[in-house]
Each structure stands twice: as C-alpha cells, then as structure tokens.
Amino acid sequence: MVKAVLLAAVSSGQGKTTATAALARKLVRLGQRVRVFKCGPDFIDPMLLERASGAPVRSLDLWMVGRELCLRQLAQAAAEADVILIEGVMGLYDGTPSSADLAREFGVPVMAVIDAGAMAQTAGALVHGLRDYGPVEMAGVIANRVASEGHARMVASSLRDIPLFATLPKQAKSLPERHLGLVLPGEVSDIDQLLDQLADQLTFDQAAWDQLRDIELPPAAEETASPTPPPLAGKTIAIARDAAFMFIYPANLATLRELGATLSFFSPLADESVPALADAIYLPGGYPELHAERLSQAANWQASIRAAHVAGVPIVAECGGMMALADTLQDQAGAIWNMAGLLPGAVAMQPRLAGLGSQGLPTEQGVLRGHTFHYSKLETKVEPAAYTVKHPSAIQGEAWYRVGSLTASYFHAYFPSNPAACAALFSRRVT
Template identity: 65%
Template structure:
C-alpha cells in the first residue's frame, strides 16, 4: 500500500511514477485505489495499463475486496494500492485495509520542507497503528544530498526511493486531478516522472510477499440476483462531462445481463436507438456547460426519451445536466435539459463529502436493499421537488443526499457503487409497474 500522512503529499504522483517505472522494467503491475474515487484511477490506469478498481471495507466489502486482490495476484508481478487521505484517516482507514489483508505499507512523505524529520514521521506512522511499514519514498526532494540526509535519518525503515521536485506536475481542479485525456502528452509526463523516481531496486525486491486467498462468500449476493437486465440495452454517457464511472459498475451491469452502449452528449450525439435505459454518471458538466447547452440533438433526444418513459438513473453531474439550469463558478447561467425542476448553483465551498447508503424495501422480498456509495460535490440544487428518499451517511446514519424522481427518471448527488446491491441497481434501469 502506498500511503502518506495526509492528502497532498503526492501519493497519486508517486504511485503512478512507481507503476510506470516497474512496467518499463518488464513487470505486470495492477493498481487498486482505496475508497471512492474516479479521477486518480484514470491516471493510474494510464500508468499501468489495467483498469483500476476500488477497495474499501465498507463500500466494496471485505469479501469482494479480497476476491479482487486474489484475482489480481494470479497474473500480476506487483500489486499497488493507493491509499486515501492520511494512513489512519477515516473509518475504515487505509491502515485498516492494510491490516485486514496483511499488506505492507510504503509511506510517501513530502520532504520539501524538511530532511531528517522525515525519519521521525515514518517511525510515528509505523508505530501509531501499528502497520507493517516497510519503506519510505521521499517526494519533492531537492537534490541527491537532500535524499542522502533523509536516508541517514531513517533508522530501521529503509528509504526505498526518492522523487525529485517536478517542474511539470499532474494538474488539479476543484474535484481533484484533471482527467488524463485533458492533459497533453500524459504518457510522456508519466515516463518523465518514472525517470525522475530514484528507486532502490534491491531493497524493493526484498520487500515481503503477501498471499491472498479467494473468499468463498464473495459475490454471493450478485449471483443470487440472476440476470434481470437480460435483453436490455443501457446507454451510458461517457465523455469529459460524464466521466465518473466505476469499472465495477459496468461489470455488474453486464453480469446482470445488460448490453452496454456508450455515447457522448458533449459531441452532440443522440441516445443510441437500441437503448432501453439511460445511465448518466457524474463528471464535470459545469466545465462544459456551454457545449451542453448547444448540443441540440442530445437535448432533444433525452427529452424525447424521458417523455417516452425510458428508465434513467442520473447521479451528481448527470443530475445537474438534467435540471432547468446551471450557474457555473464564474456566475454565468446555462440552461440544461429541464427534466428536473430547479437550478444548480456552483459554490466555492465543498457541499458534501463522504460515504452514504440508499436503503429501500420497495422491491424487497426477504431483505432491505442497501446501495452503498459516496457523495462529493461543490454545487447545490435549488428545487421545490419533494424527494422520494434520502441516503444515510455512513459515519452517523444522519440524513444524506436527496433522491428525486420524475416519471421513470431517478436522480441524486449520490454516486452509487452498483456491486453493493445488484438487485437495487437493476431496479434503476427497469420500468416501474404502474
């Protein structure tokens, strides 16, 4: 596990540089991301060449997390797990995940404003939990002499490598890193980062191995549901405005029997004619509001599909694009599709962040559904619509995001992790009985 004392230490940069360096050394590298995240996995996928799935003891569950690790271990030479926030932050934390699966931890520590103190921080990170901290990678090192001072202070924790200060870094915006397709020469940048990562290969190769067994209970919930979406085709928006898609969500929809087709509202593409349902994931509609406003074919298609009763699930950015209008961070107002009464207003402060679950007994026979996921947004939805339900916050069970319905359209700021409840997932894409 690649972790740190906090966000902003360079975990993603270091994980990407390390993965690309190992790939160039002939290794097969698989990467996982701790907790809910969409953007970091896109960068890490470019670095290693494989889809990056989430691991999380609450949202994903221990059994499915273990099953994914065990499956990756069958073919990979190296598995990297990028942590979230600081090593011990959150419940469950990255440290909890590492201890649950016996995974060693490598700490990325920003050495730009210190030298020997890096050693003290490393000892504290190891002993507080404790965790099996097997090494440190010093980030933003100024020179070889600086790296040498850090190494001398490490005592019994090896300095596995160091990464020099970057003239060109992975750019960021309000929800995190910029999407990789928006970064010119992203692969050249990843190669440059790998070149600048000084790695002690002998020490790296001496790290302890971890064994993963496949849990017998994994995915039982999924298999019991069957294929209720058999014969259905789901159209999924996928472009820079609608980019926040868990690979596991797509996998579950396919396992439920659905055929998946993709299209781009930003390119003014209509909903594919064979579609029986629509999935609008989150993303950055606020950055592409002008293009969405001018996408007349897309707007006409989604309005017609809604009027015809097509089942639709729109989450976060997908919901924002279906409201009457959006005011961006510059104060400019843009009309949207108008299927949901109300206006979205971007704000400077974070509006909501954290794990949430949507429970329902609406379709249950012998159990209540609980679709898990998270929320993370900087906008507010000003509406007179009455929610059909609310999610509940993971931390304390308090009321979370509103879930709205208009016809066969359901929408929320809530980002759903479909594998957590395949039955409820399937219900989002089926026409409700009248």
C-alpha cells in the first residue's frame, strides 16, 4: 500500500514539472521515501525529477513501455517508497494512450496542476471539466502562479468538493529552457538551491495529503527466466555518454545488462577513443549541435569510430548520435562543422520542430517501440532500409538507415519493448 498521484494539466506549459519537482523535494525533506515516474517518452524532465527526489526516474507509457512493465515498475516502487508521484505528459487527455488512461488503468488519483496566474474562480470550471470529461478520480489541485492568500482563497472556493492541495507563487527565477526542453540539471550551478526554494514556496495542505487514499495495484504477471544464455553474454557495448550524448533511457541500459552485455562508457567530447575491446557501439541522442565545434576537433574519437566501422563493429546511432556521424552538422548559428562521416549527408538545425511522437520500427523480431523528437533535418542520398510507423496513425515515420555495420535513425528506441530486436541490432556485425 502506498500513496500515489498523477500530476496532470490541461496542456503543456502549466507548470507540471515545476510542481512535481517541488512536491518531490518537499516530501523528501519531510522524511518521505519518494519515487517519481514520468508519463510518456522524455529524457530531460526525468533528470530534474531524479535530482529533486534523489531516486532514479523511469518512464510509464501504456504503449511504449507496455502495461506489464509499467505495473512491475509501479509495484517495485510501492515496495520501496512511501509516495509515488507520476508527472503526466501534455494535457491530461492528450495522446493515445493518454495520462488519464494510465491513471485509470492503475487506479491512481489525479492531481491537477493549473496555471492560476490569469484566473480566479474559473479555476473550478477548468478542474471540474478535467475530472468529469474522462472521468478520472481527482485528488486535488496544485495552483501555480498564485499572487496572494486572497487569490488562493478564490481559487479554493471555486473548486467546491475538490481540495486545493497546494499553491506555488510566480517564480522570480524559473527553470531555464532551450529548444528540446529544460536545460540539464548539471548545467545549472544552483539547481539544488532552486529546488529547495520551490519546496519552501509550495504551500502544502498536510490535512489534504493525509486524506489521500493508498492505491492497490493489480497483481503483475511473474517473469519467467530463460533457460538459454542471454544473447549478448560476453559482449562489451561501448556507449557514448557526455554533455553531447545523454538522452538514454535508464531502462535501455538495464535491458542491455539483462541481455548479458557489459557496458563501457566513453566521451567523444573529451576526444576519447571508442574502447578497443568493444563488440558493439551505442551512440544515443543528445545535443551534438551545442558542441559541434569540439566534436569536429575530436580527432581521436573520429578516427576510432571510423576504424570500428571499417572493422564491421555494430554501431547503433539514435538522433544526436546519428547527427554526429553525418558528413557535416550545421548548428543553430549557421556554422557548418565536419563530423565523423560514416553516414553520407548533411544535418542542419531547423527553427521549428521537425519530428515528434511515438513510433515503432518493424523488425524480424517484431515491433521495436519508441519515439522521435528533433529540430534538425538530414539531407542524404542513402536510401532508407526501413521506416518507422507512427502511433496511432500508422503512417510512415522516420527513415532507418544502414551503411555497413551502422544502423542510424532519428528514432529513439525503448529497448525493453522488444529485447530480442535490441539484441539483434547490437549483434549485426558486417565483414
């Protein structure tokens, strides 16, 4: 038995991440064991929420992650924590499946986060609409950008039978953002001070919290151990990890280990060569466009990845990882930098979003699920080996390229959705 809420809103931009981080930090400081999840595909918000809660943050998504893995993750958190917080994605009912679908599936009450900065009594109409449209069980409200105690009373009175759980004032200093979302916590020098300030400013109704019911999760299916050796047993996978390559699901690393692989991390930004004993290489997404000049000057890194490619070592490159392997990368200022040149073509940053949404890659082992989110475009004469399929529209998604032992795409794969397909990707040696 554990208390749990899903923090959701009418749309993006209402302050869900701020409210979730503030609540997580406040509960931790009150001595609670807190586990936080992020609904939907996301790399950046979980980093901030992990910093706020002091515990790893995993993804929950009924399509990409799947019901059974969502349930197992929730059950594990329930066994380890006093409180589970789930940050929703976009608006409460946006997406297929939506945050509301997740809440109903596991019996988690919803905590509505509203931006009350330009409203008062209309807050009640908004929150009641959020509750009744689904419907969902509405546990309470966190009102963001509240100007005064009088403003808070007007909001509270409009909610009728729904408690005003907490308020946050307008922030003098907000969490900094860039084109893909929040700036990474490690890049904000005073991030812990900022999180503590948010926790201090969260006016918290202890009585309303105490009235929250515990949730009861349905039983999860038992995992069965395979009698055969894991398919990547004895293999070492070299993984790029630094400020240019950090968009990687923790569950992806866990899956590679469960498949038997040993993981070895290296930094292209520090001009580190690919580890010599690597049997495969994984280049996740990130921000190569912010570090293009340094990457272009990283001679050891470039020479080692080219040598691995010539030797037929399997290389899996996702989004930013693919960008760093093109011939050139044009940054947001228009400067063009030479990259590693394994994938013939030129990448250029765009002012507008170029790709977003859940997608699946058809493979011989079944569909490998994941998502895409990028602001750049690749111009190449290489013919795609396959395309992802957008969910739920089923129309053509991202191109999937193969050049020798390299497989590359803007598609970010969620490895636990199909471990067999994942193992095949990292075993595809070309001689």
